[in-house]
Amino acid sequence: MSNPTFAPLTPPRRVLMGPGPSDTHPRVLAALGAATVGHLDPYFLQVMTETQTMLRQVFRTANELTLAVSGTGSAGMEACVVNLIEPGDKMVVCVNGVFGGRMADVAARAGAQVTVVERPFGEIFDASQIAEVVERVRPKVVGIVHAETSTGAHQPLEDISKVVHAVGGLLLADTVTSLGGVPVEVDAWQLDAVYSGSQKCLSCPPGLAPVTFSPRAVSSIERRRTKVASWYLDMTLVRNYWGQDRAYHHTAPINMNYALREALCVTLDEGLDARFARHAQNHRALKAGLAALGISYAVAEGVQLSMLNAVVIPPGVDDARTRRQLLEEFGIEIGGGLGPMKGKTWRIGLMGETSQPRNVLLFLAALERCLGDQGFGCPPGAGVAAANDFYRRRTA
Amino acid sequence: MSNPTFAPLTPPRRVLMGPGPSDTHPRVLAALGAATVGHLDPYFLQVMTETQTMLRQVFRTANELTLAVSGTGSAGMEACVVNLIEPGDKMVVCVNGVFGGRMADVAARAGAQVTVVERPFGEIFDASQIAEVVERVRPKVVGIVHAETSTGAHQPLEDISKVVHAVGGLLLADTVTSLGGVPVEVDAWQLDAVYSGSQKCLSCPPGLAPVTFSPRAVSSIERRRTKVASWYLDMTLVRNYWGQDRAYHHTAPINMNYALREALCVTLDEGLDARFARHAQNHRALKAGLAALGISYAVAEGVQLSMLNAVVIPPGVDDARTRRQLLEEFGIEIGGGLGPMKGKTWRIGLMGETSQPRNVLLFLAALERCLGDQGFGCPPGAGVAAANDFYRRRTA
Numbered sequence: 001m002s003n004p005t006f007a008p009l010t011p012p013r014r015v016l017m018g019p020g021p022s023d024t025h026p027r028v029l030a031a032l033g034a035a036t037v038g039h040l041d042p043y044f045l046q047v048m049t050e051t052q053t054m055l056r057q058v059f060r061t062a063n064e065l066t067l068a069v070s071g072t073g074s075a076g077m078e079a080c081v082v083n084l085i086e087p088g089d090k091m092v093v094c095v096n097g098v099f100g101g102r103m104a105d106v107a108a109r110a111g112a113q114v115t116v117v118e119r120p121f122g123e124i125f126d127a128s129q130i131a132e133v134v135e136r137v138r139p140k141v142v143g144i145v146h147a148e149t150s151t152g153a154h155q156p157l158e159d160i161s162k163v164v165h166a167v168g169g170l171l172l173a174d175t176v177t178s179l180g181g182v183p184v185e186v187d188a189w190q191l192d193a194v195y196s197g198s199q200k201c202l203s204c205p206p207g208l209a210p211v212t213f214s215p216r217a218v219s220s221i222e223r224r225r226t227k228v229a230s231w232y233l234d235m236t237l238v239r240n241y242w243g244q245d246r247a248y249h250h251t252a253p254i255n256m257n258y259a260l261r262e263a264l265c266v267t268l269d270e271g272l273d274a275r276f277a278r279h280a281q282n283h284r285a286l287k288a289g290l291a292a293l294g295i296s297y298a299v300a301e302g303v304q305l306s307m308l309n310a311v312v313i314p315p316g317v318d319d320a321r322t323r324r325q326l327l328e329e330f331g332i333e334i335g336g337g338l339g340p341m342k343g344k345t346w347r348i349g350l351m352g353e354t355s356q357p358r359n360v361l362l363f364l365a366a367l368e369r370c371l372g373d374q375g376f377g378c379p380p381g382a383g384v385a386a387a388n389d390f391y392r393r394r395t396a
Numbered sequence: 397m398s399n400p401t402f403a404p405l406t407p408p409r410r411v412l413m414g415p416g417p418s419d420t421h422p423r424v425l426a427a428l429g430a431a432t433v434g435h436l437d438p439y440f441l442q443v444m445t446e447t448q449t450m451l452r453q454v455f456r457t458a459n460e461l462t463l464a465v466s467g468t469g470s471a472g473m474e475a476c477v478v479n480l481i482e483p484g485d486k487m488v489v490c491v492n493g494v495f496g497g498r499m500a501d502v503a504a505r506a507g508a509q510v511t512v513v514e515r516p517f518g519e520i521f522d523a524s525q526i527a528e529v530v531e532r533v534r535p536k537v538v539g540i541v542h543a544e545t546s547t548g549a550h551q552p553l554e555d556i557s558k559v560v561h562a563v564g565g566l567l568l569a570d571t572v573t574s575l576g577g578v579p580v581e582v583d584a585w586q587l588d589a590v591y592s593g594s595q596k597c598l599s600c601p602p603g604l605a606p607v608t609f610s611p612r613a614v615s616s617i618e619r620r621r622t623k624v625a626s627w628y629l630d631m632t633l634v635r636n637y638w639g640q641d642r643a644y645h646h647t648a649p650i651n652m653n654y655a656l657r658e659a660l661c662v663t664l665d666e667g668l669d670a671r672f673a674r675h676a677q678n679h680r681a682l683k684a685g686l687a688a689l690g691i692s693y694a695v696a697e698g699v700q701l702s703m704l705n706a707v708v709i710p711p712g713v714d715d716a717r718t719r720r721q722l723l724e725e726f727g728i729e730i731g732g733g734l735g736p737m738k739g740k741t742w743r744i745g746l747m748g749e750t751s752q753p754r755n756v757l758l759f760l761a762a763l764e765r766c767l768g769d770q771g772f773g774c775p776p777g778a779g780v781a782a783a784n785d786f787y788r789r790r791t792a
Contacts, residue, residue, distance in 0.1 A: 005664045006446050009427045009654050012439055016432065021650060024432045031405045032651055033429025036412065036420045036601045038729045043408055050402050070603070071467045071628060074646040078628045106627045199647060205432045207466070207603060207649030229625050231502045232467060232474045248734070250470040251595060253603030254417060255428055256652060258405050268401040333434045338644070 014327075015359055018335035019149050019308060020177065021199035021206050022351035024259075028204055031262040032255050039251045047261050048242060048252070054264035058179060058202070058272065059194060059212045061186035065235065067242040068260055069209040070253050073176040073197030076209025078106050079233040080172050080193040081143070084217060086226050087111030090139040092169075094118075094125050096155075097148035098339045099174055107143065110229055115139065121340055122151045122299045122310070127159035134167045140220075141170045141193075147178035149200075150338040152310030152347065153299045154182065158189045165190060170217055176200060179210065180267050181279045181307040181351060192217040198256075201279070201307055203352030204263035207256040267352075279306040281394060282355045285387040286348065289364040292386035293371065293378045298345045307355065309348040310341070314376055319343050322370045330366040360387050410723075411755055414731035415545050415704060416573065417595035417602050418747035420659075424600055427658040428651050435647045443657050444638060444648070450660035454575060454598075454668065455590060455608045457582035461631065463638040464656055465605040466649050469572040469593030472605025474502050475629040476568050476589040477539070480613060482622050483507030486535040488565075490514075490521050492551075493544035494735045495570055503539065506625055511535065517736055518547040518695045518706070523555035530563045536616075537566045537589075543574035545596075546734040548706030548743065549695045550578065554585045561586060566613055572596060575606065576663050577675045577703040577747060588613040594652075597675070597703055599748030600659035603652045663748075675702040678751045681786040682744065685760040688782035689767065689774045694741045703751065705744040706737070710772055715739050718766045726762040756783050 016023050037044050048067075055066050069079045081103065085091060091112040093104040096119035107114045115137050119125055125144065134142060142164045146155055157173055164171045170192040175184045181201030186194055192214040199206035213221070213235065221228075221235055228234040232250065240247040267275060283306035287297070290311060298310040313319050319336060323346070326332040335347035348363065364383035371378060412419050433440050444463075451462050465475045477499065481487060487508040489500040492515035503510045511533050515521055521540065530538060538560045542551055553569055560567045566588040571580045577597030582590055588610040595602035609617070609631065617624075617631055624630035628646065636643040663671060679702035683693070686707060694706040709715050715732060719742070722728040731743035744759065760779035767774055 005450065005661045006657070008423060008661070009430060009443070009658055011430050011433050011654070012437075013431055014433050014437065016434060018434050020647060021432050021434060027404060029429045029431070033425045034405060034407050035409055035425070036417050036595075037407050037410050038412060038414050038417065039602065041408075041410065041723075041729060047405070054401065071471065072646050072649060075467065075628050078626060102627070109623050109625050109627055197647070199432075205649065205651040206435065206647040207652050227505050229505050230474060231498070231505055232471045250468050251416060251593070251602040253468060253601065253649075253652065255601040255655075256603050256649065258407070259651075261402070262405055265401045265404070327437075333437060 013331055015332045015362065016354055017349050017359060017363055018333045019347045019349050020197065020351060022203050022349060023353040024205055025203055025263065025266050025353050027266060028259050028262045031258040032205065034255070034258055036254050039254060040246065040248065044254060045246055047257055051257060051261045051264060052242065054268055055210050055212065057268055058264060059184060059186045060188065061212050063186065063212045063214055065218050065239055066212040067238065068257065069211050069233065070250060071209055072206050073195065073209050075233065076195030076197065076211050077103060077174060078230065079209065079211055079235065080195050081106045082110045082229050082233055083221050083235045084141050084170060084172065084193055085110040085112045086224055088113065089141070090115065090137055091141045091143060092117060092133055092137055092139040094130065094144040096123055096125065096151065096153065097121055097145060098150035099145045099148060103143045103174065122153055124153050124155045124303050125160065127163050130160050131163040134164055134169055138167055139169050141172055143172040145174040146184065147175065147305050147308065149177045149308060151299060151341065152305050152308045154303050154305045157191065161190045170220060177305065177308055180275060182276055186212055198260050198263065201352045202263045202267055204259045207253060208260050279350065279355050282350050282357060282360050283309065285357065285390040286350060286360045288390040289360065289383035289387035292382040293368065298341065307349060307351045309350065310345045311348065313344060313346055317371060317374055317376050325370045325373065326366055332363060332366055357391055409727055411728045411758065412750055413745050413755060413759055414729045415743045415745050416593065416747060418599050418745060419749040420601055421599055421662050421749050423662060424655050424658045427654040428601065430651070430654055432650050435650060436642065436644065440650060441642055443653055447653060447657045447660060448638065450664055451606050451608065453664055454660060455580060455582045456584065457608050459582065459608045459610055461614050461635055462608040463634065464653060465607050465629065466646060467605055468602050469591065469605050471629065472591030472593065472607050473499060473570060474626065475605065475607055475631065476591050477502045478506045478624050478626050478629055479617050479631045480537050480566060480568065480589055481506040481508045482620055484509060486511065486533055487537045487539060488513060488529055488533055488535040490526065490540040492519055492521065492547065492549065493517055493541060494546035495541050495544060499539045499570065518549055520549050520551045520699050521556065523559050526556050527559040530560055530565055534563055535565050537568055539568040541570040542580065543571065543701050543704065545573045545704060547695060547737065548701050548704045550699050550701045553587065557586045566616060573701065573704055576671060578672055582608055594656050594659065597748045598659045598663055600655045603649060604656050675746065675751050677790060678746050678753060678756050679705065681753065681783040682746060682756045684786040685756065685779035685783035688778040689764065694737065703745060703747040705746065706741050707744065709740060709742055713767060713770055713772050717770070721766045721769065722762055728759060728762055753787055
């Protein structure tokens, strides 16, 4: 049998302005390539402890059960659902985008009696709508997405948390895209189970899913009558490895955990508030530039995510051709629309390390070129000028 | 809230001679630290295709459904079980170590009616014992471990495959520790679902689980009446991302997949047969050295794994003290016993890149020192001399 192999890997240099992964900090890449140690090595156990300490800071929580699941954000979603849900439990899932829909699917597979509450893609939920449903259904768990990566909508959670707790429910929140980019206040908002991903505003490559569980969620897990459906994601086992026992469960992804530790250091060295402000500022600069090019947002003012800018593709502009030209000529990745927004929106990420003035300017300059090549008329240089003007006023 | 952060990561240099992870090739570490691209980037799609091509070579299979699950080896186990099993299905699990026991647990959680067949830890199964059980139970799936990482026993699979197929069953095999170190002949042995881990004889860091499914297993999955319990591991969805559709499922761990691609290149550049011979040779050298020190294997001659040497801790020697001294003074990691073998055996890994004459010699020299410090008498230099003598005779 012949054994075809390949030359050493040489990935192209990209500017990752899609829905994730985002650009990775050099310190994080260096850590990824550091020498592997064993998963029970005292040094690695220290890395785990430091990671937990920093995850609690980033989640703004004192939750003991805070760790990185050995899978991507979707594994984090599944970990939260399967640990909280036993077959027959009632769960309400709020669906206003692809990821809410995914959560409903995961919950049904876990045996939940799922009640779906819907809003059109791009809109958000009002606490009163959720209150009406939870008072009627009395669910064990309510699941909602804080930052819908498919639509760019920013869902406030604090009031919804109150209405869920008023009926004795647990609130499960998806913060895959929000964590590290906008405030995620796990304790202040009393979120009970929260998952995220490493590759968005934390700017670590994909592969790990930070999760945190409130004491209320932990006691719910401890009262289960059935085993968690997934052995791999069973928090009653995983926490003995991440906790003081250090009992072997599975072999942790060593180098990925190195990378997450470094990404958390970079995040906290900058400071969370400074990081949120940076995300907000570059978002506003991009928006000013896009407005000058005649491009509008797909979600309403006031609910737009700073790290994920979903915009309407102008009439007559070819979605695939534009994204291909951005990638091939300028090395810029942006995302297309997902689900019903496919072909109708672009998703422009300004996440973590990617959220820099230089990327805003580059993107606006490159987009002007792509649009012009398709005969879409916009005032020459107007996008870049508007963004520069925004930055100039901010620093004046 | 204060934000404690930490200095940049500086892992110690280890010689990874435990049950995995093994030492990583510099080319693999370099790939880990290469710039991240998007999970739908044409370059990454090419990396996926190349990875699948090489995984088929390493598994020695033509199976189309061959890919890397985005989790560690245990996620690979769960992926195989939950895709093949529907609630109420009968599964026979062969348990002669910790990982067989884990598979029985995973199967029960998936709703299987599990029949456990047992052998004492360290022993292997005879096809006639399995034939008796499968003729009686008529299971949909039989699960067995090819290389029991907890005991160091090497389980032949070819005859067992025949008895399982004779009753219309599917054979699920754990090759976490064997793949890349001893022959794993997926097609020749007609294995139906096979999983492995990246961090053993492939010498990639942990975090990915190569899997492959035979056409028979795929058609079983296609005939399911229920959804796969795990959304994250649902092969009917995952294969649309790894297949020609390239449909977004979850965000693949980009840099980990870079690393696996490179590890597969390194493996195939060496050649599988040469790699198996290298593992066998260093195993025999180690065994000659250990014998000269008066240390015997925990499993019988003829069923010893070349990449995982489970040996009996000599009477009067302190398990934890010895392993701590090896780690602290020499940077050598070896594994302790798992389950009922805890405190009774050491597990000395010679996996992938770790399987080198220099590591065999270093380990024997360091072990002699540790044993001597505890007053365990062995002829000075005898272990190293015996191993050197073995190598000298091999090259003469």
